[in-house]
Each structure stands twice: as C-alpha cells, then as structure tokens.
Amino acid sequence: MTEPAEDIRTEDLLRELAPRVLAAVTRRFGRFDLAEDAVQEALLAAVTGWAADGVPPNPAAWLTTVAVRRMTDMLRSEQARRRREHLDATRSLPESLLGDENTTTADQDDTLVILFLCCHPDVQPASQLTLTLRAVGGLTTAEIARALLVPEATVGQRVSRAKQRISQSGARFRLPEPAERRQRLDVVMQVLYLIFNEGYTASSGTTLQRVELAAEAIRLTRMLREKLPAEPEVGGLLALMLLTHARRHARTGPTGDLIPLAEQDRTRWDRDLIAEGIALLEEVLPRRHPGPYQLQAAIAAVHAEAERFEDTDWAQIVALYDVLVRMSADPMVRLNSAVAVAMHRGPAAGLALLDGLATDPALAGHHRLAAVRAHLLEQSGAVEAARDAYLAAAKLTISAPEQRYLRSRAARLGMREQPQAFE
Structure with missing residues (x-):
C-alpha cells in the first residue's frame, strides 16, 4: 500500500x-x-x-x-x-x-546559522549530531536512531542535553567567528552527509528515496561551500552528494522497486550533476589534503565514468578504499570496501572481510551486513546459505522497497545470474 x-x-x-x-x-x-x-x-x-x-x-x-x-x-x-x-x-x-x-x-534563510548553533562546542559531538538531524534535517527520533545505530531513548536524551547546554552557554544567534567555525565544521559536514543518506536511501517507509531530503542536504552543503570555499573537504562532500544523487532516476523501477547498481540504466544518470561533481573534485584534490569525503567522491566518480557496469575499474576503487579505511573509523566504509574487494578478487575474499566485521557492535543486527553476506554467498554458489541470509536481511530492514528486493532475491536463487554490486 x-x-x-x-x-x-x-x-x-x-x-x-x-x-x-x-x-x-x-x-x-x-x-x-x-x-x-x-x-x-x-x-x-x-x-x-x-x-x-x-x-x-x-x-x-x-x-x-x-x-x-x-x-x-x-x-x-x-x-x-x-x-x-x-x-x-x-x-x-x-x-x-x-x-x-x-x-x-x-x-531571509538562517538555516545555516541554526546548523552551526546545533554544533556549539559546549555540546558533546554525539549530541551535536543528533540535535542537528532533528532541528535542521527534520528527521524523526526513530529515523535518527536508525541513522546513528543507537536506541531511540538515547536520541531523546541527547536532544534534551544538547538544548540545555546551548541555553546555558548563552550562545548568540549568528554565525560563529572563522576560528570557531572551523572547529565545528567536521560535525556540520557529518550531519549534512547523514541527512543526504536518509534522503538517498530512506531507512523506513514505502519509498526507497526521499528526494526532497537529499536535495535539502545538497542545498545546505552548497551554502556551506559558499561560506567556506577554501575548505577542500566541503567541496569533496558536495561532489560526493552530486555524484551519488545523479543516479536517483535509475535506482527504482516504475513501481518503486529497487534496481541494484549493476542493472541500472546509466543513460538515466544525471550527467549535469556528474559533470559538476567531477569538476569539484578536480578543483579540490590537487590541494593535496584528501579527506574521507573527497575519497568517497573519487570512488563515486569512478562508477560515474564507467559507461557500463562491466567497465568499472574495481582495482582503482579497491585502492581508494584501502586509503579510506585507514582514515575512517566508519564501519559502513569497511563494509563497502568488502564489496569492492569481492568484485575485484572474488566473493571468497569479500566474505573473509565480512567475518571480521560481524563482531562490530555498530553493525551487529544491521540489515546491510546480512544483505551483503547474502549477495556474496550467492555469488560463491552457497545457495541455501544465501537464501537464509537474504530472508534474514529482509526481516531486519523496515524499508518496504528493500524488503521486496531482498525477498525477491531469496525467491530467485534457483536462477543463474551475472555477478552484480549490491548498492
């Protein structure tokens, strides 16, 4: 329905x-x-x-x-x-x-002022992130909990504490001075990235994408870049959003069903956004201060430059992930790296990496870990195990399009299919 x-x-x-x-x-x-x-x-x-x-x-x-x-x-x-x-x-x-x-x-749009106010230095980083997702991103408590992989009660406590700290600080309603602004920038960028991700792949509901939410994250990031044009990571973040958002029209079918990366019609990718994203990368990467967002944007650019899925330069993507994994503690980065390794070196290599991620508390019980495992088991020929993993992943997600996709994969395991990247 x-x-x-x-x-x-x-x-x-x-x-x-x-x-x-x-x-x-x-x-x-x-x-x-x-x-x-x-x-x-x-x-x-x-x-x-x-x-x-x-x-x-x-x-x-x-x-x-x-x-x-x-x-x-x-x-x-x-x-x-x-x-x-x-x-x-x-x-x-x-x-x-x-x-x-x-x-x-x-x-007058003071959204950017609100964004930096939520990231006040008197507020703990986790609470900065949570409050901004609610006040600026408009996410519900449940959506924030899923985005941050924490209980809903924790989200409520963080919001309450953050507002109390801001009130006690006596902070004025204005953009902070340049030196203080730089201190808050990492949290601001993380918040914008999480807002974009919730728009790109909704954590719940009947639709895969919430395009307006992703577009709002892009709008705010453009504003941030206008204020801080010398910050290469801000440019990298915007490039990442643009290159990723460019796929939006090809990610779902006429009935809203998920279409994985390998099966997408790349003629439906937004070439104007891709060109803008690549141009941004070409501007910031030569500054020789690559950060996580610039590296992720570079990975997205490799995908964007391949005319067909079969033309994807997986060796280059794996190399970029090797650098990114050393730089970022995000477990999702390591999970995505395992997918890239599997595409480059075979499913057994990817499954070996997944075994090391299974004990990570941030990923335990997350549907994407089970979904990736199912996909790699399928590629390796372990049909029964793959079917069970797909069904387990479907039970863990509350996104209706993802549930339908995962259950359809379980139902079709008797058919031989070409390897594909799980998006």
Missing part, C-alpha cells in the same frame, strides 16, 4: 520549512531550547490540522504563528526571573512571518 501523494507532499513541505521557522523564532526570542520545542509542537499541529483542513496559503506563516503562540505560553509559565524574556516574546513579529497567513514569507 502506497502513501497518499498529499501526505508525502505535506511531509516534505514540513521538513523543508521546519529549520526556517525555527531560525525565525530563535532569531526573535533568543531561546533556542524553547523555540525547538515550540516548533516541534507546531509541526505536530500541522500534521493533524492540515490533514483535515488542507495546507494553508502561507504554510510558513501558519507554522510560525503556532510556534510563537506556544512559545508565549511556555514563557508565561516560567518563574518571575524569566519575566523579561516573556515581555520580549510578546512583541509582534514582522508581518512576513505573523498575522496575515497569505503574506509572503521573508526571504
């Missing part, structure tokens, strides 16, 4: 508007901790109210109005020591944000 188109559109609209409304409310009140709660309540009100009454003519103004009313209620309930903040809160906002819901929302 597919989701109604209106529900999908509303969800995407709320995800796009949430950080902008949060920025507007925070800019006015200077209380990020309360503003985030108020905006979350406004979003919940929109989900129920818009379903019954339809999307208002100016949804941003609607959300801001509800958030400000809730903000005022929260400030009124505070002790006398908060009275000054209450008086500030009751002042009217610009007409573009409040009052007439038919007016045009202000053009």
Whole structure:
C-alpha cells in the first residue's frame, strides 16, 4: 500500500520549512531550547490540522504563528526571573512571518546559522549530531536512531542535553567567528552527509528515496561551500552528494522497486550533476589534503565514468578504499570496501572481510551486513546459505522497497545470474 501523494507532499513541505521557522523564532526570542520545542509542537499541529483542513496559503506563516503562540505560553509559565524574556516574546513579529497567513514569507534563510548553533562546542559531538538531524534535517527520533545505530531513548536524551547546554552557554544567534567555525565544521559536514543518506536511501517507509531530503542536504552543503570555499573537504562532500544523487532516476523501477547498481540504466544518470561533481573534485584534490569525503567522491566518480557496469575499474576503487579505511573509523566504509574487494578478487575474499566485521557492535543486527553476506554467498554458489541470509536481511530492514528486493532475491536463487554490486 502506497502513501497518499498529499501526505508525502505535506511531509516534505514540513521538513523543508521546519529549520526556517525555527531560525525565525530563535532569531526573535533568543531561546533556542524553547523555540525547538515550540516548533516541534507546531509541526505536530500541522500534521493533524492540515490533514483535515488542507495546507494553508502561507504554510510558513501558519507554522510560525503556532510556534510563537506556544512559545508565549511556555514563557508565561516560567518563574518571575524569566519575566523579561516573556515581555520580549510578546512583541509582534514582522508581518512576513505573523498575522496575515497569505503574506509572503521573508526571504531571509538562517538555516545555516541554526546548523552551526546545533554544533556549539559546549555540546558533546554525539549530541551535536543528533540535535542537528532533528532541528535542521527534520528527521524523526526513530529515523535518527536508525541513522546513528543507537536506541531511540538515547536520541531523546541527547536532544534534551544538547538544548540545555546551548541555553546555558548563552550562545548568540549568528554565525560563529572563522576560528570557531572551523572547529565545528567536521560535525556540520557529518550531519549534512547523514541527512543526504536518509534522503538517498530512506531507512523506513514505502519509498526507497526521499528526494526532497537529499536535495535539502545538497542545498545546505552548497551554502556551506559558499561560506567556506577554501575548505577542500566541503567541496569533496558536495561532489560526493552530486555524484551519488545523479543516479536517483535509475535506482527504482516504475513501481518503486529497487534496481541494484549493476542493472541500472546509466543513460538515466544525471550527467549535469556528474559533470559538476567531477569538476569539484578536480578543483579540490590537487590541494593535496584528501579527506574521507573527497575519497568517497573519487570512488563515486569512478562508477560515474564507467559507461557500463562491466567497465568499472574495481582495482582503482579497491585502492581508494584501502586509503579510506585507514582514515575512517566508519564501519559502513569497511563494509563497502568488502564489496569492492569481492568484485575485484572474488566473493571468497569479500566474505573473509565480512567475518571480521560481524563482531562490530555498530553493525551487529544491521540489515546491510546480512544483505551483503547474502549477495556474496550467492555469488560463491552457497545457495541455501544465501537464501537464509537474504530472508534474514529482509526481516531486519523496515524499508518496504528493500524488503521486496531482498525477498525477491531469496525467491530467485534457483536462477543463474551475472555477478552484480549490491548498492
């Protein structure tokens, strides 16, 4: 059963508007901790109210109005020591944000300010990441938990602690100075990458991709690059997103079913995005400061430059992964490296690497580890074991397209197929 188109559109609209409304409310009140709660309540009100009454003519103004009313209620309930903040809160906002819901929302977009505020140095790195995914990326608690491979309760605790620390720090609503900005950059980039990944392959739901979420991550990364053009890793991150996003039209069939990399129609890949991504790489790589995002972008470029799957230069990809594995502690990098090794040296070599990953707590119980194992077992001729692994992987994912794909692989194991890379 597919989701109604209106529900999908509303969800995407709320995800796009949430950080902008949060920025507007925070800019006015200077209380990020309360503003985030108020905006979350406004979003919940929109989900129920818009379903019954339809999307208002100016949804941003609607959300801001509800958030400000809730903000005022929260400030009124505070002790006398908060009275000054209450008086500030009751002042009217610009007409573009409040009052007439038919007016045009202000053009000012302070999403990048919110992004750096979430990554304040007084906040622990894990909490920085979690808060930004919620406040800027618009991900739910469950989506964040799956993206970070942690329990949902942990996500809630991190969000609460992060907001408390930001409030206590007295941080102002503005971009940090250049030196401090650089300190926060690694977390900012990681957040943007995780937002993009959730858009590229949704961790749950009935659709494989959430294109608007991936596009928002690209938009924010473009903004970041405009602010920090001398940072090669920012360029590498943007190149990686562009080269990966270029495949989006070829990744699903007419009914939304997943199409693996080996079977994709590469004429449907977006050549303009590929050209832009490769041009970015050619600009940043000569600076001789390669980081994880630049290396991943280089791997994506090797795939993009192969006209057919059979033309893929797996030796070059393995070499790039060898460097990347030494540089990154991300277990998913090692898992992807095992796939590349299997394509270059055979499934037995890839399976040997998977054995070393099975004890990694971050991957234990993750569907992708089981799916890759199933794929390599299939290539090695271990039909029964591969079928069991495909079915196990299908049980571990809550993405409907991935479930269908994995179950179809299990059902078709009696057929001989050409080796393919599991995407």
